[in-house]
Amino acid sequence: MPLSILAEAFYEELQDVLSAERQLVKALPKMAENATNPDLRKAIEAHLKETEEQVRLLEEAFGDTGKTEHAKSFDAMNGLISETESVLKESGESATKDAIIIACAQKVEHFEIATYGTLINC
Numbered sequence: 830m831p832l833s834i835l836a837e838a839f840y841e842e843l844q845d846v847l848s849a850e851r852q853l854v855k856a857l858p859k860m861a862e863n864a865t866n867p868d869l870r871k872a873i874e875a876h877l878k879e880t881e882e883q884v885r886l887l888e889e890a891f892g893d894t895g896k897t898e899h900a901k902s903f904d905a906m907n908g909l910i911s912e913t914e915s916v917l918k919e920s921g922e923s924a925t926k927d928a929i930i931i932a933c934a935q936k937v938e939h940f941e942i943a944t945y946g947t948l949i950n951c
Contacts, residue, residue, distance in 0.1 A: 839951035842897055846944045847887045848900035853880050853937060856910045860930050865923035868929065876934075909937050 857880060861873040891898040913933040919926070 835951050839948060840894060842944055842948050842951065843887065843890060843894070844899055844901045845903045845906075846941070846948065847884070847891070847898070847920045849937075849944070850880055850887060850905040850938065851900055852903075852906050852910050854884060856913060856925075859917060860908065860913065860934065863909035863917045864927055864930055866927045869927050873930075873934070905940060906937070909940065912936075 854877065857873055857877040861870050861877070864870040864873055888898055915932075916926075916929045916933060919929075
């Protein structure tokens, strides 16, 4: 779709972030399961609930646009999730693994911040 008007760019970004949030709903339980620090595990579980709410709100936003809800596969999030899953399979010290889980989560959050910032400005 050509991005000739801002509404089309908004719709494209909305599709990306819906895909990303849905992928994150699947990835967060694995991250929580692999976290060794109880506080980290709780934080990830809390973030899962927030992410599920984000998915609900995004689905609602599609209704507001009058366009069909569609989450296109978003390669950037696919890569971040794949990197995280790869890290979770590695062996290592608990504290190191937790630190890497946090790093992966921060990368995802930075993507989300950028995308939601774009949506606000469209």
